[in-house]
Amino acid sequence: MKKNMGSADRIIRTIIAVVVGALYFTDVITxxxxxxxxxxxxxxxxxxxxxxxxxxxxxxxSTCKLKKEDS
Known part of the structure; x- marks a missing residue:
């Protein structure tokens, strides 16, 4: 599996997941x-x-930045 997600994409997804989890477990979304x-x-x-x-x-x-050896 070749990585196809960059750092910004990973951080945004993690933040969204944490926020949704917090909202679910505090019964804001049900x-x-x-x-x-x-x-x-x-x-x-x-x-x-x-x-x-x-x-x-x-x-x-792919949201990964290209490495010098890849280009």
Whole structure:
């Protein structure tokens, strides 16, 4: 698996995941919407940890900066 997420992308996803988790566990968001957002937050957190987003691959998207040896 080649990394396709840059640092900024990973940080933003992690912040969103933490905020959604906090809102869910403090009962600010509840019900079906809360559960869907919590699942999305878990996916964001996992993709941030491995620096790979499977949805980026089919579209050829990469937020990583190119290294000098890659260009």
């Amino acid at each position: 019900g079906t919407l809360g559960l869907v957002l919590l699942i999305l937050a878990v996916v964001f957190l996992l993709t941030s940890l491995v620096s790979y987003c499977p949805l980026y691959a089919p579209f050829g998207i």
